[in-house]
Amino acid sequence: MKNIFVAILLVSLLASCTKNFKDFNQDPNQISDQMLLQDNNLVGSPFSGLLFNIFGHQIEEDLCHDSWMGHLNTPTPFVGNVNNTTYYIRWNAYWGRIYGSVMSPSKQVIELAQKYNLPLFATWAKLIRILAMSKLTAYHGPVIYSNYGTTASTILYDKESDLYDSFFKQLDSIQTTFATNTSYTGFKKFDPSYSGNISAWMKLVNSLRLRLAIRLSKVAPALAKTQGEKALSDPAGLITTNADNFKVSLMGQKMPMAVICFEWDDTRMGAVMESFLGGLKDGRVSKYFSTASNSALYADHPTFPYKGIRNGAYIGAKIDRVPFSKVSEDFQTVPTRRSFTAAEVSFLKAEAALRGWVGAGDPQANYENGVRLSFADWGAGGVDAYLADNTSTPWNYVDPIDAKNNFTASSTITVAWNNADNNELKLEKIITQKWINNFTNSLEAWVDFRRTGYPKIPHVAKNDSSPDWGVIPADQWIKRMPFVNGERTGNTQGVADAVSKMGTGAKDDIATRLWWDTGGPNF
Template sequence: LTNCTDSFEDTNTNPYGISLESLTQKNNHIGTKFAPMFANIIRVEPAWNYQLQQNLNADIFSGYMTAPTPFAGNINNQTYSLVNGWNTFVWIDAYDSSAGNGIMPHAKDIHDIVEASGDENGEKFVHLANIIKVMAMHRVSDVFGPIRYSKFNDFATSGEYDSQETAYKTFFAELDAAISGLEAETESTQFVAFDQSSFQGDIAKWRMFANSLRLRLAIRVSKVDPALAKSEGEKALASAAGLLDTENMQVDMGGFVHPIETISNVWGDICMSAEMESVLKGFNDGRIEKYFSAPEDPSLGDYKGIRMGIEIDAKTQYGSHSKIGEVVQGTSKVWMTSAEIHFLKAEAALRNWAGAGDAKTNYENGVRASFQQHGVSGVDTYLTDATSTPADFTDALNTDNDYSYTSDVTIAYNEGGSPEEQLEQIITQKWIAMFPDGQEAWSEFRRTGYPRVFPVVINNSGGTIDTDIQVRRINFVDSEKNTNGSNVDIAISYLKGPDNGGTRLWWDTGNGNF
């Protein structure tokens, strides 16, 4: 009877599948790994995935946006009852390779395929994958702290976590290797077919992006490890790879619309925050027209935001407040703005790093770059405004939610101010410029305390998150606890406290900024 089963191999082969051999044509066995990596940093499809990956955590914790919807009976991330079922998507989009997810598994695939082939020509793909991986994973680390990173490519140790410190040091090492490794590859066109970014396969620009990322991360660790920060930061400022100070890093969304557009203007599930209203209206900032739309209810005035963590019975109560505006239209998503580079340099100057230039100039260049990016005029007047300060917030429906902005930060650069005062200006303007990327904004708020994100009114954290100190991180996800429990236990020991939303990350020292 064994003869009759000869055809079994064919029968049991999915006729619509692709074998690895067939994928090697046109280097697709490597190239196709990049598509999900581009897709999963700020994941656009399906929109609800982004809603859980970033919108209902970092985008609201950063003081950018607030949901008018009382999800789960208003007991959710907004009122500090961290919803594990939501926040798990931050992790899934990075680690799970099913259904179009995944960063780490695909980066690892590229590494493995190139290593197995022994073809040195493939090394550039490993470097490019590592740059994207660092871009993705520092964000994930900034949510949880410890992550599975440096030991991920080895089967035996794949489940083990790095402390956030180790992860960051690995990021620096990988960026450094990529910047030098790609130096000789700038003429290569092999990446053109797979590059979904605005760089269109230009390796020189990828080096520039890697170097810019190095500067971002150097600033991030400036409080916890000033020496490391200074050395990495100065390396970035001096590198021949250059910095991304004239163009934005954008990634094509493959025909999909920006998820915030869908979440805000189609579903009505995210609105302007109270902080954005206070700062933009207080500053008479022209970018408000681009970032937000006028409320559907004209009685609310020209723009109206919602404070996070308030009592909401029904979506209709605050549903007609300002939605997100044309900033989320178009065909691509922004990974890094050129404005940010200027603000990073401004802070570097403030910290006296070599090659950073002058803080004021960098600061003003950052604001200019942001106005230019959004096609807003009047930047010169804006930069000289030394009197406007963030407005106090009044809730349209409930005076219990009113809040006075706790500082009188101004726009015009205050060179005579203390470093602390100057830093508040830099970070406040950086916060405006990086909109709508709440992940980076939330990290910088936690590091510096700027801008002055309002505390919640209702705190359902059960005492784990202090209302005044605010949410500092998100606890490890259930899927990891369930399948990788012993390693999660070790990861928890890397934290400075219990595995909850009140524990500060490694770079979040809680000490003064200087």
């Protein structure tokens, strides 16, 4: 980590009580608001930053769900190798990013849009809020949404069920507004994702609705079906081609993952990815990762020159695992980051089809289309042979440095679809492929894993959970992130109320399940 102490300081500042967010001070040497009004710059200029900050960086992603889901892992023994990756919470920063860099500036955008009669900019900002907050609630559960911006001494959080109701109702309103303004071009100069194409944003609205509906499919099946079928039948359509993919501009910066990997040497391939990509003979591996620098590291599979690090691994000296597989060099120069792809939509439709939702189509066709879209999006070859493979299965993992990190693959799935399989096995295949495709977007993989149990990944090798943040039993995985300390101390009653909304026996710890994580059967 470049300077973890600076990062922690920034986290503590960002994670202060939500009610204390302040407007940014205006530099008298900057361009005045009146000058920025020209061509809607005052209202439109924040949007690139709003979109960029939907995602996190090292302490929000790489040392959290990137590791927990086995996409990546660190060679660095941060804080004596007792940290987020081993279930002892040291960093909890996403809350501050979302409120400080999305909710606060979007509030100003909405107010300015109303002041200067630019309602579509307010609509656009509200959509980005849902994109961001639907991610934040996947970390914590209840969040401050409907009461955001209040000056009360105690700010109450939205119960998860109420929050999703709000999301769906607001998506209705957003889609209605967009549908009557498809020829509007006012976003174009401010929109790095779709160049102001309202029809493209409408496809994203439907895709987001479908994602959230699938998220609720076990806890609220009737609501999920209604909302999912609404997304599937909307005439605006879904993200169905890679040309429709929702990508977020990096604003001229390097992909955070590349900075962490190449500049700081603090992240490497995950061992779980090695197990699945190697065992299933997956052609996307070279698009995700670089080969390991020493052939002795992958002596257990000499023809597959990659080596990853176990989730929650026992880590000694950092230098031991720096030679493991880095991410692909391509990530050093990419200008955008995948946020929502046609492949993910196809996998959502595949699951919806298993659940009998009208308009979802055929599960096999959606599954295979999702794999094909993913291979094409990542520029990988060999998809036909991959889809036909009914014998290759995930590998066991061998750590050449410390055998305590070894694991036996718990998944025995193959890639090829078999209509004779039961729905549980079919769902495992769908979610496993969705997990592979969502590399660089591991929060969605963490959501899927908690609600379905797929893909089948190993437990952390080193479990440092404790009563401080919650105990994760040896046969379980982390369930959520606790509320940030700024809220615990500055909005104590609000946090207590939020915990009460999580159900009987809930605690503000990492072992409490979120609303949609029922722990029950998938069908």
